[in-house]
Amino acid sequence: MCPVLSHLDGRFESADAEAEHRIAVLYQEFGGPLLRHIRKSTGNDLQWAEDVVQETIVRAWRNSARLQWEPSLIWAWLLTVARRIVIDGRRRKSVRPHEVEPPEVDMLAVPDGADRALSAIVVADALRSLSEEHREVIEQTYLRDRTISEAAEILGIPPGTVKSRLYYGIRALRELLRDKGVAG
Amino acid sequence: MHEEVAAYALGVLDEEEIEAFERHLETCASCQQELKELAEVPGQLDELKHQPSASEDDPPMSMSR
Structure with a gap:
């Protein structure tokens, strides 16, 4: 895997353009693996998993200092971010009782x-x-x-x-x- | 503080605890290493949370080693 931010030294016409580019790079690097991983946690609910990945990438972009880490640590951290978003989602869905309590x-x-x-x-x-x-x-x-x-x-x-x-x-x-x- | 890495990986810390642990994580090499080791355990536990689905299940991608 190539370093995430190493090729972001270029000049951008605007801050928005740079932000868009950074987010696109994050998607390219981590979007696919995150989606595969998170689908298991959403019970293969693809729409939900895609929303989680999107939110995870945006949060990662807001914490760009962490993106200087080595890729395996970025991956581990992204999983914790995604995990919390999934848990928040489960809690919101918990009005449906059968989803609240997992079986013993x-x-x-x-x-x-x-x-x-x-x-x-x-x-x-x-x-x-x-x-x-x-x-x-x-x-x-x-x-x-x-x-x-x-x-x-x-x-x-x-x-x-x-x-x-x-x-x-x-x-x-x-x-x-x-x-x-x-x-x- | 080091033992919080498991709770952090599982996403079961409070908001303030998350922030405090992430500050610790910035400089603690051993917690960084442990986080990488534990990061995929929650996904394994999720096997227990959902009924199996008929759709395909892609092989997981591990970048931790």
Whole structure:
């Protein structure tokens, strides 16, 4: 991948033209990979995923200092930006009750066919094999679209403890999934 | 502060915490490295959030290594 901003030294007739060009370059570099990645998080809702990518690119453009980072770090950061936009969207959609509460891990159905179903089973298995403390904070934060503060209140433990358990739980989960060859 | 990298990657920090962590991230090489390692875990967890779809699912593109 070529450096994102290295070829932006040229002269532009206006600030608007430069902004347009920078956004176009960001789309070219990251738009496709972001869309592929985010579609999985929107349940293959392509329109929603495209909106998320667009918003992510605009936010990235507003934080142009970060675009001096190495591409793999820019990518990781863009994913966090996109993730928060998806979560905001899920929260807005949460008036539809069946989308609020994900099923308990133990109750996940085993769907037929697709590789995607296999991945879900592998991820559910990995989650189950974590310690209770680690699984609990992952379920009560990310899987239910709750912040650390909200989960801490529900679990009756300090936010710092939730953060710490989440850190070790997510690291453990990553190791398990890497061993099983599940891609992100 | 370092342990917040997981919560940051998952998008479950409050607004002020995000800003504080991103300031930290600017200068912390170990958190930058960990963020790259953890960045795609949320996408894996999303496998549990949606019913499988019949449409094609492109292979993920990993740029982290």
